[in-house]
Amino acid sequence: MRPTAVEMIQCVEFSLDADVVPNLGSDPRAHSAVASIRFLLRHLAVRVEVEPRMLAEDSRDIRELCVSLVEVFRSAGMGELADLVARECDRIPPVDGFPDLCRLSKENTALKTVVDKIVSSLGKAENYPSEPVSVANTLIAQQLARQIGREEACMNLTYTGSIF
Amino acid sequence: MQSYLRSRFASDVEVTTVKRSFPGMSRDTWLVRVTSSEGGGEASSRGFVFRMDAPGGSICPTPLKREYEVYRRLYGTAVPVPRTYWYETDQGWLTSGREFYVRELVDGAMEVPHLFDDNAEGSALRLAVGRELVEKLAAVHLVDWKALGFDAVFEAPPDTASTARFDLDLWEDILDRELLEPEPLLRLIFNWLRSNPPPPTTRICLCKGNNGLSEEVWRGTEIVSMNDWELAHLGDPAEDWVSMELNPMLGQRGIDPSIDEKLLLRWYEELTGTTITPERIHYFELVRGLKTFVNLVAAARIVDRGEAQRASTAGMALALYRYLGPFARQLKLIS
Numbered sequence: 406m407r408p409t410a411v412e413m414i415q416c417v418e419f420s421l422d423a424d425v426v427p428n429l430g431s432d433p434r435a436h437s438a439v440a441s442i443r444f445l446l447r448h449l450a451v452r453v454e455v456e457p458r459m460l461a462e463d464s465r466d467i468r469e470l471c472v473s474l475v476e477v478f479r480s481a482g483m484g485e486l487a488d489l490v491a492r493e494c495d496r497i498p499p500v501d502g503f504p505d506l507c508r509l510s511k512e513n514t515a516l517k518t519v520v521d522k523i524v525s526s527l528g529k530a531e532n533y534p535s536e537p538v539s540v541a542n543t544l545i546a547q548q549l550a551r552q553i554g555r556e557e558a559c560m561n562l563t564y565t566g567s568i569f
Numbered sequence: 570m571q572s573y574l575r576s577r578f579a580s581d582v583e584v585t586t587v588k589r590s591f592p593g594m595s596r597d598t599w600l601v602r603v604t605s606s607e608g609g610g611e612a613s614s615r616g617f618v619f620r621m622d623a624p625g626g627s628i629c630p631t632p633l634k635r636e637y638e639v640y641r642r643l644y645g646t647a648v649p650v651p652r653t654y655w656y657e658t659d660q661g662w663l664t665s666g667r668e669f670y671v672r673e674l675v676d677g678a679m680e681v682p683h684l685f686d687d688n689a690e691g692s693a694l695r696l697a698v699g700r701e702l703v704e705k706l707a708a709v710h711l712v713d714w715k716a717l718g719f720d721a722v723f724e725a726p727p728d729t730a731s732t733a734r735f736d737l738d739l740w741e742d743i744l745d746r747e748l749l750e751p752e753p754l755l756r757l758i759f760n761w762l763r764s765n766p767p768p769p770t771t772r773i774c775l776c777k778g779n780n781g782l783s784e785e786v787w788r789g790t791e792i793v794s795m796n797d798w799e800l801a802h803l804g805d806p807a808e809d810w811v812s813m814e815l816n817p818m819l820g821q822r823g824i825d826p827s828i829d830e831k832l833l834l835r836w837y838e839e840l841t842g843t844t845i846t847p848e849r850i851h852y853f854e855l856v857r858g859l860k861t862f863v864n865l866v867a868a869a870r871i872v873d874r875g876e877a878q879r880a881s882t883a884g885m886a887l888a889l890y891r892y893l894g895p896f897a898r899q900l901k902l903i904s
Contacts, residue, residue: 433591441880448887514750521751528760542757549754550903553894560891 481537616674625876781814
């Protein structure tokens with residue numbers, strides 16, 4: 406019988422509409438704040454449901470990407486970069502036990518940092534052979550496309566207009 | 570504000586109205602009207618603008634002081650800007666430690682009525698307003714920025730050939746400074762732009778960064794004050810073309826299709842001797858998008874620090890994730 410997170414968020418929005426909005430008058434800043442609040446509430450309602458799964462899937466995806474990238478870099482004689490990727494990923498322990506949101510988020514952020522470093526290295530280095538760089542960039546772009554696809558479930562459902 | 574103005578301006582200042590401008594997402598802008606005899610004679614009304622970062626910081630990742638310096642250096646040139654009075658750092662006057670500056674409040678409007686009416690009068694009005702925007706933009710770009718010391722305010726590209734790359738590197742440094750969590754897709758976009766540079770510009774000029782209808786103060790079809798310099802920098806004039814707001818949507822960049830953009834470009838070329846090519850316009854449309862993302866990252870940083878005092882700041886931080894995917898798809902970086 407406990408209200409769920411989504412139900413509570415819905416109640417907040419109902420009260421906003423019934424008790425607050427009618428008393429705002431014509432203040433554009435107040436109306437704009439309400440528009441932002443409404444957008445954030447709707448986003449929260451979706452996010453509370455999907456975020457843990459989204460993060461767990463994304464982290465698994467990044468780990469698999471890193472394994473592929475290590476293979477690509479080793480085969481191309483880019484041993485230093487391969488070692489860096491392997492080492493950085495090994496340093497991030499997978500979330501064990503019950504995967505609470507906080508630990509899932511930390512793991513995902515740490516793994517994204519590895520990908521960010523790889524993208525930065527590949528973008529700035531001028532002495533890497535072009536073919537493995539192209540293969541690596543393609544693998545990374547594919548993983549990022551999947552990441553965006555997962556995140557869009559959170560964003561598109563809730564984004565229904567101006568956030569200001 | 571009254572105490573401040575009495576200490577700085579005239580001892581008999583009476584504040585009559587205080588209004589915070591809206592929407593104004595980058596910083597707080599307070600419009601203050603006062604009466605004062607300014608030390609003698611009859612009291613008269615005048616206005617001041619107080620400008621400061623929002624509580625928690627600005628989403629605009631450039632220092633407030635730069636805006637003040639732009640106004641101060643441009644005052645008295647062919648570019649109409651309000652007079653600046655003071656840049657305040659005295660802790661005794663600051664609210665929540667926020668520095669502020671005060672400038673003249675120039676009377677006028679942020680819009681031109683009936684501009685997008687679908688009739689002959691609207692069409693003629695759009696041409697006149699377009700011409701005015703081009704003339705004032707040309708005035709900005711023709712400013713002798715070296716003589717006015719703008720290279721002490723902004724980082725100056727070393728030469729025209731490397732201007733685009735220089736600016737991109739600057740903004741990636743800003744991203745690195747603002748980013749609390751990695752976003753590899755943003756990095757990929759920087760890499761793409763680096764690998765796909767525009768044809769080089771033929772001049773490095775003072776760029777306004779945000780220009781157009783609601784960024785300036787109008788009286789009729791004349792711009793009497795150019796405001797909103799928070800994204801000003803030294804760079805390629807094509808970037809300012811892309812930042813122009815000349816359409817019915819408040820705050821949206823772009824030139825309405827009912828206005829002959831080629832004619833405006835021709836006028837610009839006649840005034841400045843500089844051609845803005847479609848290739849450079851396309852490149853800077855992408856750069857504009859990227860810079861907007863960096864601003865949204867700055868919003869996320871404010872939220873992450875627990876200093877966001879407005880719901881809209883969190884909304885802006887989330888907007889990054891709403892638009893990043895489609896932008897990357899537009900570049901064909903991801904499928």
